Amino acid sequence: MDRRVRRTRKLLGNALLELVQEKKFEQITIQDITDRADLNRATFYLHYGSKEELLADSLESYFDALVEQITPLTLEKPIWESPAAEGIVFAHVAEHAELYRVLLGKNGMGYVINRVIDYIAEFSLLQLKAGLNSIEPQAPIEIAARHVAGSLYALITWWLMNDMPYTPHEMAEMTTRLCVNGTVSTPAAQE
Amino acid sequence: MDRRVRRTRKLLGNALLELVQEKKFEQITIQDITDRADLNRATFYLHYGSKEELLADSLESYFDALVEQITPLTLEKPIWESPAAEGIVFAHVAEHAELYRVLLGKNGMGYVINRVIDYIAEFSLLQLKAGLNSIEPQAPIEIAARHVAGSLYALITWWLMNDMPYTPHEMAEMTTRLCVNGTVSTPAAQE
């Protein structure tokens, strides 16, 4: 039945997300997962071909939730006028801090890290395309978008690994300022 | 016999660096490594406790070489006057492109990725500290340094994964411009 299947998959997903916070992903066994989910090991294979597949499936929901929240804000106004979208991202990360600490932090998962950066870069690209009708960027916009994505990723992980010493709003503001204005008010701009 | 030992370790290291370009790190076995190095499997354990250990040992040389090249340039003059250090980094990456593609790219190794970002952030911190005697940064310098590191990392991987469509020098220039001036010539700077 569909209900049973959905239940089983959710149990598996939750078990994995729990375990991922306890030990390194590579050394989580299928047995570990099914033990935690109170299911038989063979049952796992009725639903997923590998724990990677299960992880991907389980992460979808997190990302989907986030994307839905942000989408309306994205194209509304140029990023340099409002860091609202960034604020939501930092808030979302804070909400699932333990999980992201594992996925992105020291010994994080390369696959997830790059997936996240790609994701952000795509959004930035849209933002930049929308906002840059007249203004000249400092580099081809793909590269600029990538720059923003790398920055955001690095600040998120820094923030997570340092026990989130600022509010999501503050982080969003700093991120935006750094990306829009550059690291420093340059000597040229200072005059 | 010191000579034999060093020889054995180098054989192991080279074998691993070769293999890492052929298949995903996690599914390289000790047997694979020793087969490639024409050594007995048991011999591996006389020298290393895990393939991670061997990898770390083998990567040292790459990083060390790079660090030595850059160090003198780092503190010489503020980054915004010369992207020389960045240029060297991009050239180094180009030289070992296949390797970094594996270590940092899609399905890269989380450990290495974060290690690299940390590394860059430390350097940026030094650069910023040296250059910012009078100038006000847009954010606490740890954060600014982290921002630069994330950006550099993201641009390196973008460049690698897109078959290096610009010269190292061009990449360095763009990176510097984006970091120093921000993504766009800001409205403020436009006037």
Added chain:
Amino acid sequence: MDRRVRRTRKLLGNALLELVQEKKFEQITIQDITDRADLNRATFYLHYGSKEELLADSLESYFDALVEQITPLTLEKPIWESPAAEGIVFAHVAEHAELYRVLLGKNGMGYVINRVIDYIAEFSLLQLKAGLNSIEPQAPIEIAARHVAGSLYALITWWLMNDMPYTPHEMAEMTTRLCVNGTVSTPAAQE
């Protein structure tokens, strides 16, 4: 209701008897049987607890048919005056050659083999008891009966495995002669 049930059981039985000629009994799965019978696997368990049980059920009919044919002949006259019963046995075996080749031959089923020998021994015992009112046997009649049964079994399997090079009647005659007179015309009998 009953008609459907009987139909289902017959389908299962036929499927098994077919399969038993295609692969070794132990490696026939319940799934194999129900696939062949165009039934659901769970349905098997509504009728039988194991494939052994199904086999036993299915074999009954074969044995029953045989026993009915033979019974009247058995006690009529001493075996050494007529090998009629043996003839019927060989004919029956010939009729179901493929099946018995599997059940009794190389890699046959120990259970069936011994069941068959026991069966024959029981009949021989009755025959001998009836015929030996005055004549002295060469050994206790249980043993003599067992001897006859072993011989008949061995000759049946030899005959089957060698593509039945004699007619059932010839086999029956030889069997009877060997059992009654012994392997050779003994020196004593030669005189």
Added chain:
Amino acid sequence: MDRRVRRTRKLLGNALLELVQEKKFEQITIQDITDRADLNRATFYLHYGSKEELLADSLESYFDALVEQITPLTLEKPIWESPAAEGIVFAHVAEHAELYRVLLGKNGMGYVINRVIDYIAEFSLLQLKAGLNSIEPQAPIEIAARHVAGSLYALITWWLMNDMPYTPHEMAEMTTRLCVNGTVSTPAAQE
């Protein structure tokens, strides 16, 4: 090392021969065997591909020992003058009664049963060939040999299953008498 390997194989063989007396062969697992032998399950597969293979290997020794004892006696004099060979067989069976009870008895192993009968038939064939220079057999000698083999097999199992109520010597005598003279002193021979 060779010594270790031989030791391991013997451990496995003994474990299996023990287990075979405790439960049906088919439901002995590899784990059962290696548990009993105090070895790791994987080790089993370094030496044998299946428990059947192990059993065959383990049984060799029994048969070999027996064959060596009998061979010199076999061709010495015609069977009808001395049941010495048969006596040795029954003694051998008695010595390993528990084992043969399992291998040959009710729920015995078809493979072993037929192997044993074939084995005996081959010997009988040699005996008959040697002894029958002048005397006329009651049937083609392959068939006569098969008859003897079936008889011997049936008597061995009868004897085993009935707690060996006669001495090996007595059994050998009866077997010989039944095979040589036939079940009864026939009416014809009686005159």
Added chain:
DNA sequence: TCCTAAGCGAGACGGTACGTCTTGTCTTCCA
């Protein structure tokens, strides 16, 4: 004629064994 219990299909699941693959340890022997 309806309706209702049985037969059955479909398939999820717990459970057990399979045969394979790595890992790490050990022992023996050679250069």
Added chain:
DNA sequence: TGGAAGACAAGACGTACCGTCTCGCTTAGGA
């Protein structure tokens, strides 16, 4: 003494069956 060779324990892997269960559909037989 460093390394080759290889046996072994340990334990996860993915697969294959088993037996049980629940859920619907259908279909025949008694009301």
